[in-house]
Amino acid sequence: MTEALSYFTTAWFDPWLLFLIAAGTFAGIYIGAIPGLSVTMAVSILISFTFSWDVNDALCLMVGIFMGGVYGGSRTAILLNIPGAPSAIATALDGYPLAQRGEAGEAIGISTVMSFFGGMVGIALLAIGAPIISDFALTFQPRDYMLLAILGILLVGSLSGESLAKGVVAGAFGMLIGTVGLDPLTAEERFTFGFTELWNGISFVAVMIGLFGVAEALGQLRQLELPAIKQKITRIVPSWASLRRYLPLSLQTSMIGVIIGALPGVGGDIAALMAYDYAKRTVRDPEVPFGKGAREGLVAPESANNAAVGGAFIPMLTLGIPGDAVTAIFIGALFIHGLNPGPMLMIEQPHMFWFMVGNLVLACVFMLIFGLTGIRIFTKIVEIPKGILIPLILLLSVVGAYAVNNSVTDVYWMLGFGVLGYFMKQYGYQVGPVILGVILARLIDENWRRAIISEQEHLGSFFANMFASPLSLVLFAAVVLTVLSQTPVLGWIRRLFRRA
Amino acid sequence: MRRLLVGAAALTMVVAGPVVAQDFPAKDLQGIIQWGAGGSTDVVMRSVTPHAEEVLGADVVMQNKTGGVGAIATKFVYAQKADGYTLLMGAENPQLYKVMGLGDIDYSSFVPIDILARGVPILVAKNDAPYGTLKELIDYAQAHPGEVKVGSTGPGGLPSVVTAMLQSQTDLPMTAVPYDGDGPALTALMGGAIDVMPAVLGAALENIKAGRIKPLAVIETEANPVLPDVPPVTDTLPDIATYLPWGPFFGVFVKEGTPPEAVEKLTAAYRAGAESDDFKKLMDERGYKLMNLSGEEARAFLDRWQSVTSWLVYDAGIAKKSPEEFGIPKP
Numbered sequence: 001m002t003e004a005l006s007y008f009t010t011a012w013f014d015p016w017l018l019f020l021i022a023a024g025t026f027a028g029i030y031i032g033a034i035p036g037l038s039v040t041m042a043v044s045i046l047i048s049f050t051f052s053w054d055v056n057d058a059l060c061l062m063v064g065i066f067m068g069g070v071y072g073g074s075r076t077a078i079l080l081n082i083p084g085a086p087s088a089i090a091t092a093l094d095g096y097p098l099a100q101r102g103e104a105g106e107a108i109g110i111s112t113v114m115s116f117f118g119g120m121v122g123i124a125l126l127a128i129g130a131p132i133i134s135d136f137a138l139t140f141q142p143r144d145y146m147l148l149a150i151l152g153i154l155l156v157g158s159l160s161g162e163s164l165a166k167g168v169v170a171g172a173f174g175m176l177i178g179t180v181g182l183d184p185l186t187a188e189e190r191f192t193f194g195f196t197e198l199w200n201g202i203s204f205v206a207v208m209i210g211l212f213g214v215a216e217a218l219g220q221l222r223q224l225e226l227p228a229i230k231q232k233i234t235r236i237v238p239s240w241a242s243l244r245r246y247l248p249l250s251l252q253t254s255m256i257g258v259i260i261g262a263l264p265g266v267g268g269d270i271a272a273l274m275a276y277d278y279a280k281r282t283v284r285d286p287e288v289p290f291g292k293g294a295r296e297g298l299v300a301p302e303s304a305n306n307a308a309v310g311g312a313f314i315p316m317l318t319l320g321i322p323g324d325a326v327t328a329i330f331i332g333a334l335f336i337h338g339l340n341p342g343p344m345l346m347i348e349q350p351h352m353f354w355f356m357v358g359n360l361v362l363a364c365v366f367m368l369i370f371g372l373t374g375i376r377i378f379t380k381i382v383e384i385p386k387g388i389l390i391p392l393i394l395l396l397s398v399v400g401a402y403a404v405n406n407s408v409t410d411v412y413w414m415l416g417f418g419v420l421g422y423f424m425k426q427y428g429y430q431v432g433p434v435i436l437g438v439i440l441a442r443l444i445d446e447n448w449r450r451a452i453i454s455e456q457e458h459l460g461s462f463f464a465n466m467f468a469s470p471l472s473l474v475l476f477a478a479v480v481l482t483v484l485s486q487t488p489v490l491g492w493i494r495r496l497f498r499r500a
Numbered sequence: 501m502r503r504l505l506v507g508a509a510a511l512t513m514v515v516a517g518p519v520v521a522q523d524f525p526a527k528d529l530q531g532i533i534q535w536g537a538g539g540s541t542d543v544v545m546r547s548v549t550p551h552a553e554e555v556l557g558a559d560v561v562m563q564n565k566t567g568g569v570g571a572i573a574t575k576f577v578y579a580q581k582a583d584g585y586t587l588l589m590g591a592e593n594p595q596l597y598k599v600m601g602l603g604d605i606d607y608s609s610f611v612p613i614d615i616l617a618r619g620v621p622i623l624v625a626k627n628d629a630p631y632g633t634l635k636e637l638i639d640y641a642q643a644h645p646g647e648v649k650v651g652s653t654g655p656g657g658l659p660s661v662v663t664a665m666l667q668s669q670t671d672l673p674m675t676a677v678p679y680d681g682d683g684p685a686l687t688a689l690m691g692g693a694i695d696v697m698p699a700v701l702g703a704a705l706e707n708i709k710a711g712r713i714k715p716l717a718v719i720e721t722e723a724n725p726v727l728p729d730v731p732p733v734t735d736t737l738p739d740i741a742t743y744l745p746w747g748p749f750f751g752v753f754v755k756e757g758t759p760p761e762a763v764e765k766l767t768a769a770y771r772a773g774a775e776s777d778d779f780k781k782l783m784d785e786r787g788y789k790l791m792n793l794s795g796e797e798a799r800a801f802l803d804r805w806q807s808v809t810s811w812l813v814y815d816a817g818i819a820k821k822s823p824e825e826f827g828i829p830k831p
Contacts, residue, residue, distance in 0.1 A: 044537035044564070052550060138691035142677075182568065185678040187600065187654050196575055196603065200567030264687055265680075320706055321687050328536075335543045340785065342706020406563055446680070453677050454693065456646050 007354035010056070011362060017060045021359055024064020025366040029374075031065065032072025033084045035213040035393065036400015038205060039069030040325045047333050055337035060359055062333065066326050067363035070268055070305050071115040071371060078107045078298075079382050082213045082393065086205070086269035086439075087305040089212075089432060090276035093159070094290060094297030101293055102232050104379045109236040110295055111302040112371035113243065114250050118303030119364040121254035122261065122310025126317070127357050131346075133311075134318040137262045142450035143466055145265070147475035149443040152270055152436065154479065157486040158277045159432035161291070166429045174437020175444075177202055184446050197409045204438045206401045206410040207417050211431040213397040214418025217390045219425050224386050231379045237372060242295075249279060249296060250303040257304030261311020267324035268308035269439060275304030281485075306367075310360060317353050319343050524584060524762045525558040531752075532563055532577050534570035534590040540619075540702065540786075544750045545589040547782050548616060551773035556765065560587065569593045569656075571603055578605050582755040584762030587613070592748045595806040596656045599813060599828070601820035606806070610753035611763055612798035614770035616779075617788040618747040619700035621662050621719035622730065624708065626689050629696070634717040634736045637696065638670055645673035651685035651697035652676040655818040658748055659685070661809055662698035662719055664816035665746070669737040689713055700748055701726070701787035720744060726787045742831070743808050749791065751798070767794045807831045 011017035031037045042065050050058030073085030078095030091111065098107040125133065140148075153171065160167015180191040181201030192198040253275035260271035279290075279300035286294040312323030320342035322328035334341040339349055346353050381389070401414035421431050455462045466472045484490045531549060535541040542564060549560050565573040570593040577588040594606045623634065631637045641648045652659045659682070666672050677694050679685035682703045689697045690712050697704075701724060707713045708727065715730040721744050722732050734741050752770050754763065773779060774792040783790050793801055808831045810823035823830075 047537055047546075138687065140691065141693045142688075184680060185654060187569065187602070187656070196568055196571055199569075199571060264684065315687075319687075319690070319712075321683065332537060332539065332543050335786075336547055336782075338782070338785065340706050343710030343712050344706050347710075405567070406565060450677050450679070450693075453675060454649055456675055 004350070004354045007351040008358040010351075010355050011060055011359050017056060017359075018362070020057055020060040021064040021362045022366050024061040025068035025363050026064075026370050028065035028068025028070075029072035029075070029367070029370055032069035032088075033075040034396055034400070035076055035080075035082045035084050036209050036396045036398075037403070038085055038400070039066055040329070041403055042069065043326050043329045047329055050333060055333075055339065056355070058333055058337070059330075059356065062330060063356065063359040064363045064366065067119060067306070067309055067360065068367055068370070070309055071112070071119075071302075071367050073305075074111045074115070074302055075108065075378060076381075078111065079104055079379065080389075080393070081216050083208070086208055086435070087267070087272050087308070088301075089208075089269065089435060090272045090301035091298060092212075093276065093432070094292075094294050097288075097291070097293035098295075098298070099231070099379075099382060100229060102229050103293070104231050104382060105236050105375055106238070107295075107298060108375050108378065109372065110238050110242075110246075110298050112368060112375075113238055114246065114299045114302040115306040115371070116364055116368040117247075117250050118254040118257055119306035119309060119367065120361070121251065121303070122258050122307035123357060123360045123364065124310075125258045125307075126310040126314050126360070130314045130318045130353075133258070133262050134315045134321075137259075137264065137315055138319075139471060140263060141469070141472070142447040142454065143462070143469075143472050144475055145263075146444055146447040146451055147472060147479055148263075148266070149440045149447065150479050151475065151482065152274065152440050153444065154482045154486065155273050155277045155436055156433045157482075158280050158290075159273075159430055159436060161428065161430045163428060167433045170424065170429050170431070171433035171437045174434035174439075175441040176437075177207060177434070178204075178438040178441025179445065184442065185449055197407075200405075202413055202438075203401075203404055203407070203410045204435070205404045206414040207438055208435055209397045209401050210414040210417030211421035211424075211434060213393055213400075214415065215421025215425055215431060217393040217397075218418065218422040220386060220390060229382060231382060236375050246296065246299045249283065250299050252282075253278060253300040253304045254307035257307030258311040258314075260304075261308030262314040262323055264315055264321050264323060265443070267312065268305040271308040271311075272301035272305040273436065275300040306364075313356060313360070316341065317356060318346060320345060524759070524765050525556055527585065528559040528561055529556070529585050529587060530563065531560045531587045531589050532565050532573045534566070534573040534588070534593070535564065536566045537564050540700075541589065541591045541750055543782075544616060544788075545752070548770065548773040548776075548779050551776040551779065552766075552769040555769040555772045562589070569597075569602065571597060571605075574605055575603070577753070578609060578755055580755065582757035584754050584758045584766060586754070587766070588753040588755075589750075590753065591750055592805065592809075593656070595802065596809060596813065596819075598826045599810045599819040599821050599823050600656045607751075607753060607802050609756050611756055611758055612794065612802060613752040613754060613763065613766045614774060615749055615751040615791050615793040615798045615801055616770070616774050617783050617790050617792075618745070618749045619658075619702060619788055620724055620747055621658055621698050622701045622704055622708075622724075622727075623662070623666075623696060623698050623716040623719065623733070624686075624689065624704050624713045625696045625716055626692055626694070627712065627714055628692070629714070632714065632716070633731070634733065637716060638672055638736070641672050641674055646675050648674040648696060649677050649694040650674040651682075651689055651694040651699075652678045653681055653685060654678050656813060658682070658700060659698045660816075660818055661746075661812055664812045664818070665719070665740055665743050666733075666737070667816065668812065669740050686713070705787050719746065724787060726784075743812065745789075746805070746808060747789070749801075749805070770794075804831070 031042045073088030074091040077083040077088040077092035081096040083089045156167045156171040182199045257271040279296045283296045288294045312327045315321040316327040331341045401411045580586040597603045631640045682699045717733040813819045
């Protein structure tokens with residue numbers, strides 16, 4: 001135990017490591033905040049430099065960037081309605097309306113504190129429950145992933161704004177985009193029209209930057225003469241009373257974040273959206289309706305996406321399985337430094353586990369400090385004249401889209417989706433469901449086919465086995481309940497019975 | 501006379517040597533990696549290259565260009581000038597592009613600088629599977645046709661080739677369930693979503709050591725030093741030896757037509773890199789076989805690999821085109 005504690009605090013008393021975590025977190029917040037620059041990108045660029053470094057130095061810096069970056073995405077989501085990272089898509093839904101009311105300072109304050117809280121919950125569960133949670137994550141079968149993805153696609157109901165029909169259209173379009181490329185199971189070309197550039201599909205990050213960044217920038221061109229909203233920065237750190245009020249919701253959504261984060265192949269973006277949906281459904285009396293600037297709509301995704309960081313490390317540190325794209329790069333870093341990530345890591349290198357947990361705690365603390373100190377200057381971004389701000393956003397979008405895969409094709413896609421997103425917004429179509437469709441299309445497609453192939457293509461045994469597995473049954477029930485509660489189906493059935 | 505010739509040769513080398521050295525490399529090089537950051541190709545390339553840079557006296561700026569099972573990077577390097585400044589850092593995949601209908605460029609359009617290492621395939625099963633050896637698996641699968649779920653990574657991937665090898669030797673009715681790569685498939689194996697999986701030893705090693713999955717056989721003619729107790733596949737199916745040794749590989753390539761001086765320099769640099777202790781240690785630990793082949797040897801290895809694998813996948817019915825169309829000889 002004392003040994004674990006000494007590993008845990010390795011970086012705490014080492015000024016150089018401490019500095020690296022702080023620097024990483026600081027850089028992460030800004031990388032996360034700048035639309036286009038992503039944590040995955042930063043970490044994968046960094047990994048090439050860190051090969052010649054000491055492994056501890058490299059890990060400290062990368063952990064800082066990861067934690068800071070996931071949080072940083074919320075900044076621009078709140079201030080500019082442009083999520084800096086996929087995991088901040090849900091944050092924009094209520095964060096931006098808050099900024100429009102001049103309460104950006106408070107919104108960032110809440111998101112910072114809740115990110116810190118969620119991050120800590122994630123780390124705590126990593127520290128005490130990692131082996132149990134990773135074994136639980138392993139029990140997810142293709143069928144369960146499919147049900148989870150269907151549950152995800154039903155989030156369209158929460159994201160479609162005023163018209164569900166338009167939301168469904170947008171979501172279906174997203175799913176169509178998501179199917180472009182080599183079929184992941186058979187390497188057959190789908191919607192590629194013979195272009196090799198399309199084999200890998202349309203980069204979902206390029207779609208996101210276009211739909212959110214460029215479309216929003218173009219949209220704001222229509223309101224150039226509107227004066228910038230003066231931000232009142234009276235209260236940044238939320239009051240104790242309001243914290244107590246949101247704490248239960250934050251704890252619940254953090255749990256969602258940890259579990260979703262721990263599932264291989266599903267990350268903080270889906271966790272945050274599911275948490276938002278959960279809040280929308282369970283919070284009975286928000287002070288302001290959801291979508292108009294409800295603080296609960298900020299608390300839920302922000303807790304969940306930072307909790308997902310700890311969650312993503314659970315399968316990585318216990319089994320050597322990446323929980324998301326960033327932890328996949330961490331695994332590569334460990335390999336290159338001669339530490340074999342896998343189920344033996346915790347036995348052969350127990351210091352690594354506690355070292356990482358300690359670093360995550362530090363990164364979380366630095367996130368809180370840097371998050372709360374820079375707000376005053378940050379909120380000024382909203383007050384920058386549009387003539388400067390909009391070209392800047394466009395420039396960053398181009399850089400970001402190129403940098404994901406070093407591909408000019410992605411830049412064209414990004415611009416194309418930017419124009420499309422502009423018209424979608426003008427005609428009342430939300431862009432959120434498109435992203436949701438793109439993210440989930442593959443998950444549903446692959447896992448449905450895996451599940452049915454595993455049953456030797458018997459639909460009967462597919463359902464029979466689904467009802468035999470408690471996990472599948474719970475997920476199936478959740479899907480059915482969501483459909484019933486979000487659509488008028490229940491009403492039709494009731495009417496049918498009354499008539500009979 | 502002989503001495504004079506040697507002297508003359510030495511003289512020309514002294515005269516010619518510095519000119520070549522000044523010629524190449526005159527600037528930094530670019531290394532295009534076919535697969536993503538943190539993957540096995542990436543790790544291999546990023547660990548060998550710093551040692552090669554020392555010999556070259558120039559930096560190799562590495563970049564991941566992923567997608568299309570490596571075709572995006574392959575096409576990109578092929579579109580560059582054949583001056584030796586753009587290196588293709590790749591895995592075995594392009595050797596199957598032609599028969600899989602994924603394009604017409606393979607490593608025959610490139611000059612191999614160094615085939616660094618080869619992976620050893622191993623057949624693993626989930627822990628609670630009712631069989632513990634390859635023989636028992638074959639018996640079980642024949643008694644329960646189609647019930648055994650074998651993990652795959654799509655047509656042409658290592659699992660599909662190894663499965664085809666096994667099925668060429670005996671009746672082995674299994675259901676192939678495709679995953680995105682050997683990582684996700686091994687995860688599924690641990691979770692019990694699939695029953696058996698042919699994987700590269702390096703990817704499965706840690707899980708085998710931890711007792712989370714059980715090894716049935718290594719796809720080699722002899723046992724591997726990192727897992728000495730696991731029997732080679734030839735113990736059960738001796739005739740499979742005609743395909744062996746076989747395995748995925750990692751290599752550095754330049755476009756055909758690159759000046760010989762540049763090829764020579766690069767070859768020397770990467771050979772030294774592959775001989776470095778760091779790299780050897782990494783390969784040993786991960787269960788890879790160091791190859792360090794260049795020139796004619798590398799070409800022969802590539803040709804044999806392509807011929808064995810193309811015909812295997814073609815005979816198994818998962819190839820789109822016949823290897824004959826491309827003049828790939830039968831092994």
